[in-house]
Amino acid sequence: MPPEFEESANKVSMPADDVPDATVALDEEPTVSLVEIEPGLAVLFADQPPVGFDVIPFEMMSTQANKGLTDKLALASGIGNLAAQGAQSAVNAHGLVRLAPETLQALNRARPMTSGGWNLGSLVTGKGRIAASVRWAPVTGAQTASILSALGPAAALLALQVQLASISRRIDENVELTRDVLRALHEDQWATLLGLHETTMRAVREAQAAGTVNDHIYSAIATRDPDLRKQRLLFRSFVRGHIDALDTDGQSRRAHIQKNVEQILADAHGMLMAEWSWYRSQVLRASHISRDEAHAVENERLLAELVADTQREHSRAMDEVGGLLTDLERQCRLIAELPAERSLPFTAKRQNIRDTVAMAEALAERVAILRNRVHTQPAPLDPPLTAFPEAVPDEVLRILRWIVPGDQPLLAIADVNLDRLVGDDAYLGVTPDRFFISAQGAVRKQGIIEREFPLADLRYVRFRERDKRGPVLDVITTEENIRLTFDDWAGKGQGLDDTRRLANLLAAAMNLPEAERRTDPLLTGSLRDATRPSIPPAKADALPR
Template sequence: MAPDGPMVSLVEIEPGLAVLFADQPPVGLDLIPFEMMSPHASQGLTDKLAMASGIGNLAAQGAQGAATAQGLVRLAPETLQALKTAQPMTSGGWNLGSLVTSKGKIAASVRWAPVTGAQAASILSALGPAAALLALQVQLASISRRIDENIQLTRDVLQALHEDQWTTLLGLHETTMRAVREAQAAGAVNDHIYAAIATREPDLRKQRLLFRSFVRGHIKALDTDGQSRRAHIQKNIEQILADAHGMLMAEWSWYRAQVLRAGHISRDEANAVENERLLAELVADTQREHTRAMDEVADLLTDLERQCRLIAELPVEWSLPFTTKRQNTRDTVAMAEALAERVATLRNRVHTQPGPLDPPLTVFAEAVPDDVLRILRWVVPGEEPLLAIADVNLDRLVGEDAYLGVTPARLFISPQSSVRKQGVIEREFPLADVRYVRFRERDKRGPVLDIITTDENIKLTFDDWAGKGQGLDDTRRLANLLAAAMDLPESERRTDPLLSGESSTTRALTR
C-alpha cells in the first residue's frame, strides 16, 4: 500500500463489474482488459472515471500510478450474494476487502466504490455521454467471458423438435461467435468483420422474436393454478426445454450482433458527435431488451425446474407422461437444472434452490411425514420459510384431513390428499387478511380454531390428541402465532354517532 491509501481500487459500474485502478495488475487475477475501443476513447473514459471517483486526486497526492485503469474485474456471484446479508468494512465511503484469484488465493487488498452508493451515482453523472462507451465495454466483457456452452441433452431435444429452425440458429450462433473472436484479435470491429453480421440482421431478429414468443406462451400457460401448471408441463416438457434453449441461442446471437454494431459505430471518429448520441441509445436499448429477455427465460426455467422436482416427489402415477421409468423423470430434472444454471451464469448470479423445510412449530400426533415436507419444499410460494405446519380437519359435512401451514407472509390450507398425491395447495390467504382468530378448547375432544379473514370464516378442528399434554400446548401456540397477525386496517374501521361521545341517556342523568 502507498502511504495515502491502497494502490488497488475498484470503481463498480454495474453490480458485480468494476474498473480496476492500480500501478500494475495483481498477479493471478482474472482481469478483463479493455478491448475493441480506440486508445483515445479508452484513455478519455478512464481519466474521467479516475477524477470522478477521487482516484485521480490520490495520484496527484503521490499514490504512484494509482490512476492507471488496468481493465475490468468481475465480482463472483457468490460475493454479490454474500453482500446482500453481510456488510463489508468501510473507510471514507469506500468498501474494503480482498481480491481473490481463480484459485482462491488473495491477490491484493482492495477498496471499491459500490454501484449502489452515492459516490457511484456521482461518478456516472460526471461521466456524462462517456457512460455509453463504458456500458459498451461492460457488454464486450460479458461476451468475452461468457462463451456459450452447449448443453448436449437439451441441444438434442432442440434439434429434434425444431429441425426446421436448427440450421439457422446454429449458423447465427457460429457467425456471431466468429465475429467476436476476430474483433478481439484485431482490437476493433472493422468493416470486414462487421459485414458478415450486417447481412444476418433479418434472421437475427426473426429467430429472436420467434423463440421469445414460444417462451412467452409457456409463461402464460404456467401463470395459473398449480394443477393446470403441472398439466401443461407434463404435456409439453420437451417442448419447453427446446424453446428455452432455442431462445438462449437466438438471444445471445442477437446480443452479440448488437455489441459488434456498437463497436463498429464507436470506431467512426469522423462522426463522433452524432455517433455519441447514437451509441448511447443503442447501448441503453440493447441492455434493456436483453435484460428483459433473460429475466423471462430465467423465470420460465425456475418454475420449470421447481415443478419437475415436485413431480419427481409425487407418486409414480403423477410422473411425466412421456417417461417409461422413474429414472427418466430425474433426467428431466437434470435437464431443467442444467439450463437454469446456465442462465444464472450468463446473468452473473448464483443458481439457488429453496432449502429443505424445517418448520420450528409442528402440530402433529407424531412427526411430520417426510414426504410432506419434501413436496411442500417445491410448493410453498416464493422463498418463504415454513414457520408452522399442522394436521387439522376441515369442518365440512364430510370431514377431511388437511394441512394448515404458516409462512411469514401467508397461511395455506389444503386437503392432505391434494398435497401428497398432486402437490397442490388449494387455498392460501395473506396474513394481512387475518382479522380475528378464536381458539376454543373442548372437553374430551380436540380444540377448535376459527380464522376470520376479509372474505371467509374458516373453522378447523383437531383430533383428540391435540386436546391434552404437548398436543394442546402446540395447538395453543399455533393459535397465538396466527393471532399475532390479526389486524383491522384503518380503511375498514367504522364509527357511529351512537358510540361517539355521550349517549342521550348519560346526558339526561347529568342534568
C-alpha cells in the same frame, strides 16, 4: 461443468471470522480501487494488478478512447485526486474485474465497512488467499450514480466495454443435454440457429484479435440482421406461449409440462441461442459505430441509445427464459415427489423424471451463469413449530418445499380438520407473510395448495379448548370465517401446547387497518369510559396531566 463455463473465483470478501487474515488486510491502506459500473463488474485501478488476480483487459476500443474514458472515470471517482495527494503512487486502469455471484449475494446480506464514502474489503484469489486490500464504489450507491452521470456520453462506451467483457468471458456453447432435443424438434430452424451462432462467435473472436470491429468483420454480421431478428422473435414467442400456459392453477400447469416438457426445453434452448446471437450482433454494431470518429458527436448519442435499448431488451428476454426454466425445474422436481406420475414422455422412449430434472437444471444453470447469478433452489423445509400427533411425514415436507408460496421458510405446519358437513383432513401452514390451508390429499397426491391468505388480511383468531376433545381454532379474515378443529391428541399434553402456540403465532399477526375502523357518536363516549382502566385515587394523583 467444463472449465470455460466456470465462474472466476476471484471476489471481494467481506471481513469475517472464518477468514483469518482479513482484518490484517483491512488495517493496511487499500492498494486497489474498484468502481462498479454494473452489478458484478467493475473497473480496476491500481499501481500494479494483484498477483494471481484475473483481470479482463479492455478490448475492441482504440487506445485513445480507452485512455480518455478511464481518465474521466478516475477524476469523477476521486481516484485521480488520491494519486495527486500521494495516497497512491500511480493510478492505472488495468481493465475489468468480475465479482463472483456468491460475492454479490454476500454483499446483499452483509453491510460492508466504509471509509471516506468507499466500501472496504479484500480481494481473494481462486485459492482463497487475500491478494490485496480494496476500496470500491458499488453500482447501487449514490457515489457510482454520480460518477456515471459525470461521464456523460462516455458512459455509453463504458457500458459497451461491459458487454464485450461479458461476451468474451461467457462463451455460450450448446448445453449438450438439450441440444439433441432442440435439433430434433426444430430441424427446420436448427441450421439457421447454428449458422447465426457460429457467425457471430467468429466475428467476436476476430474483433478481439484485431482490437477493433472494422468493415471486414462487421459486414458478415450486417447481412444476417434479418435472420437474427426473425429467430429471436420466433423463439421468444414460443417461450412466452409456455409462460402463459404455466400461469394457471397447479394441476393445469403440471398437465402442460407433462405433455410439452420436451418442447419447453427445446424452445428455451433455441431462445438462448437466438438471443445471444442477436446480442453479440448488437455489441459488434456498437463497436463498429464507435470507430467512426468523423461523426463522433452524433455517434455518441446513437451509441447511448443503442446500448440502452440493447441492455433493456436483453435483460427482459433473459428474465423471461430464466423464469420459465426456474418454473419448469421446480415443477419437474415436484412431480418427482408425487406418487402418481414419475416419468415424462421424450421422443420415442420414456425417460425417468430425474433425467428431465437434470435437463431443466442444466439450462437454468446456463442462464444463471450468463447473468452472473447464483442458481438457487428453495431450501429443504424445517418448520420450528409443528402440531402433529407424531412427526411430520417426510414426504409432506419434500412436496411442500416446491409449492410453499413465495419461496419463504415454513414457520409452522399443523394437522387439522376442516369443519364441514363431511370433514376433511387438512394441513395448516404459516410463513412470514401468509398462511395456507389445503386438504391433505390435494397436497400429497396432486401437489397443490388449495387456499392461501396474506397475514395482512387476518383480523381475529380465537382458540377454544374442549373437554375430552381436541380444541377449535377460528380464523377470521377480511373475506372468510374459517373454523378448524383438531383431533383428540391435541386436547392435552404436548399436543395442546403445540396447538396453543400455533394459535398464538396467528394471533400475533391480527390487525385492523385504520381504513376499516368505524366510529359512531352513540358509542364513542360510553365505549371510551368502558374501556378506560380503573385507577385507584392515590395512583391517579401521581399520573402526569
